[in-house]
Amino acid sequence: MNKVYLDYQEIERMIEAAENLRDRLLLLLLAHLGCRISEALSISVDDVDLANGTVTIKHLKSRLKLKCPNCQAGLGLTSVYCPKCGEKVESALKELKDFRRQRILPVDKALLVHLRDYITRGGPVIRNGKRLLFGVNRHRAWQIIKTLGEKAGLPRIINTETGKVHNISPHKLRDAFAVHAVKHDDTGDGLRMLQEHLGHQSFNTTAKYRKVAGEEHRKWYDDLWKSDGNSAKT
Numbered sequence: 001m002n003k004v005y006l007d008y009q010e011i012e013r014m015i016e017a018a019e020n021l022r023d024r025l026l027l028l029l030l031a032h033l034g035c036r037i038s039e040a041l042s043i044s045v046d047d048v049d050l051a052n053g054t055v056t057i058k059h060l061k062s063r064l065k066l067k068c069p070n071c072q073a074g075l076g077l078t079s080v081y082c083p084k085c086g087e088k089v090e091s092a093l094k095e096l097k098d099f100r101r102q103r104i105l106p107v108d109k110a111l112l113v114h115l116r117d118y119i120t121r122g123g124p125v126i127r128n129g130k131r132l133l134f135g136v137n138r139h140r141a142w143q144i145i146k147t148l149g150e151k152a153g154l155p156r157i158i159n160t161e162t163g164k165v166h167n168i169s170p171h172k173l174r175d176a177f178a179v180h181a182v183k184h185d186d187t188g189d190g191l192r193m194l195q196e197h198l199g200h201q202s203f204n205t206t207a208k209y210r211k212v213a214g215e216e217h218r219k220w221y222d223d224l225w226k227s228d229g230n231s232a233k234t
Contacts, residue, residue, distance in 0.1 A: 003155050003157055003158065004157065004158060004160055005157065005172065005175050005176055005179050006154070006157070006172055006173065006176040007176070007180075008031075008176070008180060010152065010154050011027070011031050011173070011176060013152035013153070013154065014027055014145075014149060014151075014152045014168075015027055015028065016152070017148050017152045018148055021114070021117065021118050022118070022123055022134065023144050023148065024114065025114050025115065025118050025123070025133070025134075026040065026134055026141065026144060027144075027145065027148060027173070028114055029055075029111065029133075030145070030170050030173035030174060030177075031173045031177060032107075032108055032110070032111045032177070033055065033105050033111070033177070034173075034174050034177030034178055034197065034198055035057055035105070035174065035199075036170075036174065036199075037138060037141055037142070037170035037171070038138065039057045039058070040133075040134070040141070040170070041132070041134055041136070041137075041141060042058060042132070043055060043056075043132065043133045044130045044131055044132050044133070045124050045131040045132075045133070046130075046131070048115055048133075050115065050116055050119075053107045053109075053112050054104050054105060054106055054107060055105050055107055055115075056102055056103075056104050057102060057103050057104075057199065058102045066079070066092040066093070067092060068082040068084065068087065068089060068092065068093070069089070069090075069091065069092065069093050070082060070085050070087045071084050071085040071087075075089060075092050079092070101199065103196070103197075103199055119133075141170060142169055142170060145168060145169055145170050145172075145173065146167045146169060148168070149167065149168025150167075154168055156168070157172050174198070178194060178206070178209040179209050181194045181197075181209075182194065182209045191203070191206055191207060192206075194206050194209070
């Protein structure tokens with residue numbers, strides 16, 4: 001039977017299926033911090049503060065900016081005339097800018113122990129002058145998580161919006177973290193804290209997990225009527 005999201009008992013089974021420290025740490029980071037796979041793979045040893053129990057998550061995005069070749073004013077993607085000088089734009093100047101955001105996340109004791117052990121044993125890998133925790137690319141990381149899900153005998157996950165069924169993936173661990181957090185605290189303050197923790201720009205992105213977490217309520221309600229052979233009559 002397909003599920004909507006993973007629960008932490010199932011993630012524990014994935015942890016038990018991990019045969020090496022690197023794979024186990026990757027799984028724990030994704031599940032306990034709820035970070036994106038791109039963020040996890042960019043974590044360096046310098047981003048880990050073992051003394052204070054925190055990890056700094058850095059998120060880099062690129063944005064294309066268009067400028068008027070005549071006056072350098074900013075243009076929209078569909079601009080035909082410059083809003084400042086009024087000249088017709090034949091070919092806009094393109095400028096690619098990187099925007100870096102970062103957030104500092106607290107680390108629980110169990111994850112901190114694994115981080116300290118992994119770093120002490122020499123697990124990190126040097127890439128482009130940085131000591132990264134994981135010397136694997138995005139594709140390999142997805143393979144690791146998918147394989148651990150299969151070894152643990154976990155069901156595939158269904159997307160309730162599209163109806164499509166997916167293998168266990170890094171993002172499903174992020175979803176599991178978010179749903180776990182919402183079930184623990186679904187107040188406005190709790191959701192705003194979760195938004196900050198996950199690095200969501202829009203509150204609506206965070207709020208969707210409240211809807212997912214509420215599916216237990218629907219199952220409970222439906223089971224009430226399934227257990228009674230008689231349907232309600234008006």
